[in-house]
Amino acid sequence: DVKVTQSSRYLVKRTGEKVFLECVQDMDHENMFWYRQDPGLGLRLIYFSYDVKMKEKGDIPEGYSVSREKKERFSLILESASTNQTSMYLCASSLGSDQPQHFGDGTRLSIL
Amino acid sequence: TQLLEQSPQFLSIQEGENLTVYCNSSSVFSSLQWYRQEPGEGPVLLVTVVTGGEVKKLKRLTFQFGDARKDSSLHITAAQPGDTGLYLCAGVPLNDYKLSFGAGTTVTVRA
Numbered sequence: 001d002v003k004v005t006q007s008s009r010y011l012v013k014r015t016g017e018k019v020f021l022e023c024v025q026d027m028d029h030e031n032m033f034w035y036r037q038d039p040g041l042g043l044r045l046i047y048f049s050y051d052v053k054m055k056e057k058g059d060i061p062e063g064y065s066v067s068r069e070k071k072e073r074f075s076l077i078l079e080s081a082s083t084n085q086t087s088m089y090l091c092a093s094s095l096g097s098d099q100p101q102h103f104g105d106g107t108r109l110s111i112l
Numbered sequence: 113t114q115l116l117e118q119s120p121q122f123l124s125i126q127e128g129e130n131l132t133v134y135c136n137s138s139s140v141f142s143s144l145q146w147y148r149q150e151p152g153e154g155p156v157l158l159v160t161v162v163t164g165g166e167v168k169k170l171k172r173l174t175f176q177f178g179d180a181r182k183d184s185s186l187h188i189t190a191a192q193p194g195d196t197g198l199y200l201c202a203g204v205p206l207n208d209y210k211l212s213f214g215a216g217t218t219v220t221v222r223a
Binding site for chain 2: 048107
């Protein structure tokens with residue numbers, strides 16, 4: 001079974017802090033994704049990566065950056081956290097960009 | 113606006129009843145995927161439909177892909193409390209390569 005592991009289930013940070021969310025997958029998938037999930041808005045793509053050191057902006061990249069130094073690891077960075085970034089963050093991986101995605105259990109991030 | 117519109121947004125039914133969730137778009141998709149997300153967990157793939165008019169069954173769940181490949185539906189027969197969750201449809205439009213998700217339908221099945 002594909003395993004996508006997100007480093008934290010819950011995280012509380014303060015406005016202005018730099019926040020790192022980590023995600024690791026064990027299936028050698030080329031593609032990895034970061035989404036945020038808010039009630040009534042569904043999953044919105046922040047960034048995705050189709051190869052090591054390669055990244056592409058999703059629908060809502062503002063205020064975020066990503067890093068993919070190794071194939072199995074994809075990090076989401078909030079450069080200077082703001083309260084409107086309080087959300088559920090989901091990481092996913094897939095074999096191809098149009099293939100079914102395997103998700104982690106999410107990180108519920110609160111910015112105070 | 114969402115590329116994929118799901119309806120209804122919320123559905124609450126009694127155990128044993130049937131329900132249908134809809135996923136509609138004005139775009140054509142090469143395939144559509146359905147996921148279920150339970151509280152505290154990430155979405156899990158239920159099924160992928162690929163051919164226009166295709167019907168797939170997964171125990172009490174029936175998935176249909178519209179003939180024009182612009183819409184899909186999920187029908188649950190004799191719903192059980194274990195069917196409770198957020199149901200998401202997702203697909204890649206023909207003119208794109210990224211998966212888009214609908215906003216989801218929250219289904220609650222009362223015992």
